[in-house]
Amino acid sequence: VLIDRYLPGVETHYIASDGRLGVHMAVNYLWELGHREIAICSDSPVQTVTVQDRIDGYMNALKEKGSLINPAHIVTGFELSNLDQAETHPLYRYIQNRMATAYITLNGSLGVKIYQMARRAGLKVPEDISIVSFDDPTSVIEGYSTFTHIKQFERDMGYRAAYTLLEVINSDGGKHGKFHKILVEPELVIGETTGKNAVSA
Numbered sequence: 001v002l003i004d005r006y007l008p009g010v011e012t013h014y015i016a017s018d019g020r021l022g023v024h025m026a027v028n029y030l031w032e033l034g035h036r037e038i039a040i041c042s043d044s045p046v047q048t049v050t051v052q053d054r055i056d057g058y059m060n061a062l063k064e065k066g067s068l069i070n071p072a073h074i075v076t077g078f079e080l081s082n083l084d085q086a087e088t089h090p091l092y093r094y095i096q097n098r099m100a101t102a103y104i105t106l107n108g109s110l111g112v113k114i115y116q117m118a119r120r121a122g123l124k125v126p127e128d129i130s131i132v133s134f135d136d137p138t139s140v141i142e143g144y145s146t147f148t149h150i151k152q153f154e155r156d157m158g159y160r161a162a163y164t165l166l167e168v169i170n171s172d173g174g175k176h177g178k179f180h181k182i183l184v185e186p187e188l189v190i191g192e193t194t195g196k197n198a199v200s201a
Helices: 019-032 049-064 090-096 108-120 154-170
Strands: 014-017 038-041 102-105 130-134 148-151 181-184 187-189
Touching: 014 019, 014 154, 019 038, 019 049, 019 102, 019 130, 019 148, 019 187, 038 049, 090 108, 102 108, 108 130, 154 181
Parallel strands: 014 181, 038 102, 102 130, 130 148
Antiparallel strands: 148 187
């Protein structure tokens, strides 16, 4: 039973948050706030299925708006372990040059790093840029305002995964059963890191 990601070509039970829907919610919300230059960012060292699903959801949401996809706003394939050399990082220059007015980060810690980089660049959140993160980093990183985030209900996913696993163990090994793909519907939690686009306000 796999949680949060699956292996293409491998048949197994799979439980995850609906990442495509989560990104769709984020794009729609930012669009309503007047943002048109919306970046999606991932510092995952491997382009996982989960990351790709969310990027696909991002592109589909923009297509629905009739917006062209700007490849420069799909910011992936980089590492950002700490902020010691933040000013020399390409992402810092991207933020500093206001390439985007809103950012969707695929994990909470990256959301906080973008928040910190923006502050170093003299930008205010959410007055100058808005940030929506997957998962809420507020609980693990003190001193930051409540992040607008996509809540993924990890506890619910874990419960469902354990329940499914017990079902498999107590059956005939699942040889004659179907494999289930369960997607948990995420929720957009509006916090203090998003606001109206100052340019369009």
